[in-house]
Amino acid sequence: RKEVEQDPGPFNVPEGATVAFNCTYSNSASQSFFWYRQDCRKEPKLLMSVYSSGNEDGRFTAQLNRASQYISLLIRDSKLSDSATYLCVVHGGFKTIFGAGTRLFVKA
Amino acid sequence: GAVVSQHPSRVICKSGTSVKIECRSLDFQATTMFWYRQFPKQSLMLMATSNEGSKATYEQGVEKDKFLINHASLTLSTLTVTSAHPEDSSFYICSASAQGGTEAFFGQGTRLTVV
Numbered sequence: 001r002k003e004v005e006q007d008p009g010p011f012n013v014p015e016g017a018t019v020a021f022n023c024t025y026s027n028s029a030s031q032s033f034f035w036y037r038q039d040c041r042k043e044p045k046l047l048m049s050v051y052s053s054g055n056e057d058g059r060f061t062a063q064l065n066r067a068s069q070y071i072s073l074l075i076r077d078s079k080l081s082d083s084a085t086y087l088c089v090v091h092g093g094f095k096t097i098f099g100a101g102t103r104l105f106v107k108a
Numbered sequence: 109g110a111v112v113s114q115h116p117s118r119v120i121c122k123s124g125t126s127v128k129i130e131c132r133s134l135d136f137q138a139t140t141m142f143w144y145r146q147f148p149k150q151s152l153m154l155m156a157t158s159n160e161g162s163k164a165t166y167e168q169g170v171e172k173d174k175f176l177i178n179h180a181s182l183t184l185s186t187l188t189v190t191s192a193h194p195e196d197s198s199f200y201i202c203s204a205s206a207q208g209g210t211e212a213f214f215g216q217g218t219r220l221t222v223v
Contacts, residue, residue, distance in 0.1 A: 032211075041219070044214055045214070046211065049211070091212070095142075095157055096142055096154070096203065096205075096212050097154060098144070098152040098153075
């Protein structure tokens with residue numbers, strides 16, 4: 001089993017749609033969780049951290065369920081500029097592991 | 109956020125030669141640096157983790173004699189791809205984190221093409 005697993009995608013959605021990404025991790029001792037965004041041929045950039053209490057940043061909401069070892073990202077009112085690959089990232093034991101990423105295509 | 113500079117951004121080399129990629133933390137002390145490789149349409153794969161002043165820890169399947177990692181200072185780590193082959197062509201990215209830091213900051217990436 002992979003240490004971090006994500007929905008395979010791609011997700012093709014129209015502008016304005018709501019889309020949700022899921023991610024599971026295998027190491028129960030993992031300490032920190034993040035969602036990164038990666039545009040084609042560019043380095044990943046931090047989108048948001050994920051807290052047990054859940055957190056929201058504008059149109060983006062991230063949630064963590066430690067008991068189920070599950071992380072989610074919800075994007076509301078999708079924009080064309082949201083098209084990218086979204087990476088679930090888990091940090092723990094001095095190691096940062098990336099999920100395979102989920103590609104999102106937002107179309108007009 | 110903190111700045112990590114990776115150099116070069118793009119390199120083309122001949123088979124059998126060695127290539128060195130540098131990763132510098134510009135405004136913080138990076139006690140831990142990570143090196144990743146990403147093949148087209150695939151995910152970022154962790155190659156190794158290095159802590160300043162000690163030997164790098166390599167992930168399973170990554171040849172430590174082929175991918176030499178040096179983390180001699182708190183602001184610089186290097187990855188040397190020795191005796192490069194075309195199958196080593198990939199996008200290599202470093203990230204760095206400070207002691208106790210939970211966030212990692214990424215370099216711009218290096219696109220290596222071996223011909």
